[in-house]
Amino acid sequence: MEFNYNLPVNIVFGRGKVNELGKETAKYGKKALIVTGRSSSRKSGLLDRAVELLAKEGVDGAIFNEVTRNPLISTVEEGARIANVENCDVVVALGGGSIMDAAKAIALMAVNEGDVREYMYGQKSSDKALPLILVPTTSGTGSEGNCYSVLTDDKNNDKKSLRTPAIYGKVSIVDPEIMVTMPKRVKASVIFDAAAHAMEAAVSKKRTPLSDAYALYAMKLIADNAENAVNDEEINYEVWEKITLGSMLAGMAIGCSSCALPHALEHPASGLKNIVHGEGLAALTPAIVEASWESDPERYAAISALLGGNSALDCADSIIGFLKRIGLDVTLNDLGIEESDVDWMVENAFKVSIGNINNHPKEFSKEEIREIYIKSL
Numbered sequence: 001m002e003f004n005y006n007l008p009v010n011i012v013f014g015r016g017k018v019n020e021l022g023k024e025t026a027k028y029g030k031k032a033l034i035v036t037g038r039s040s041s042r043k044s045g046l047l048d049r050a051v052e053l054l055a056k057e058g059v060d061g062a063i064f065n066e067v068t069r070n071p072l073i074s075t076v077e078e079g080a081r082i083a084n085v086e087n088c089d090v091v092v093a094l095g096g097g098s099i100m101d102a103a104k105a106i107a108l109m110a111v112n113e114g115d116v117r118e119y120m121y122g123q124k125s126s127d128k129a130l131p132l133i134l135v136p137t138t139s140g141t142g143s144e145g146n147c148y149s150v151l152t153d154d155k156n157n158d159k160k161s162l163r164t165p166a167i168y169g170k171v172s173i174v175d176p177e178i179m180v181t182m183p184k185r186v187k188a189s190v191i192f193d194a195a196a197h198a199m200e201a202a203v204s205k206k207r208t209p210l211s212d213a214y215a216l217y218a219m220k221l222i223a224d225n226a227e228n229a230v231n232d233e234e235i236n237y238e239v240w241e242k243i244t245l246g247s248m249l250a251g252m253a254i255g256c257s258s259c260a261l262p263h264a265l266e267h268p269a270s271g272l273k274n275i276v277h278g279e280g281l282a283a284l285t286p287a288i289v290e291a292s293w294e295s296d297p298e299r300y301a302a303i304s305a306l307l308g309g310n311s312a313l314d315c316a317d318s319i320i321g322f323l324k325r326i327g328l329d330v331t332l333n334d335l336g337i338e339e340s341d342v343d344w345m346v347e348n349a350f351k352v353s354i355g356n357i358n359n360h361p362k363e364f365s366k367e368e369i370r371e372i373y374i375k376s377l
């Protein structure tokens, strides 16, 4: 057995822990760029609360609220420019996966020369970035526990991950209490994103005993609690704690093991049509598992069992059942993808996601991948 493990994030987990934002941020700087979305953190009052918490510890905040779903490279460039204009020495991300991903890339580009694409495609690398404090407001992406930032290039729709140890959070404040205000459909899609991370890490060719431990436990937490988390009218904080923990562990698992084919095929879809990541995964995962289970029957059987199935053979059906229970049984067609988009997505998957394609337990030809897209329409 051989593996390498390095996860230099101080994770502060628990209900009410967001109150430590000021204290934690003050360790790293005096002027924070607060990266957030256009409205949700403002509406929920979290943005005002964050500014106050920072001020109390003597940290000034400059607000950058331009980040959208499937964050764009142009937004990252603008954020990095503002971080410099405002002389920020620390970056605080307040939001879901898109916000954290954008904040990570902003922290990198604020102190490095060149184009962010060069860092995404490995032509340039750097071990420096502004210190990052991550405060997730959705549980799903797991970005708080890894060094990935997934960005979409507004010039050509390429959606690809930037990976460098420089963009691990210094601190991730994971507070289940600030995540419960999500609408039902958002809850379902972020939870399925987390489930996909756990399932893909569990079958990944790069899996290690540590990613296995995270992935399989994460899958159990998610499988056991997702229905209640999505469907219960009354918020049950114990359920949310488990979902939040599962989602964080799943994010840490892909940090070690990478993702596999579902993420490889989803990125072209959401890069092209700006669809919701978790919904794209929901549309694609069953057909991929159906075509893959024989390559790793033991793992697919374990996943199926956690979702109430009997064997690897019915793993895809178990996933479909799970998606129905959380109201997320969708097709690519429902999400606005047409058959005429398939050829572009096949080519694009091999361009932007070759690492995750190669990481899948089964090897597929372009023609077979085309069939998976068609089946998912």
Ligand SMILES: [Zn+2]
Binding pocket: 141, 193, 196, 197, 263, 277
């Ligand atoms: Zn994901």
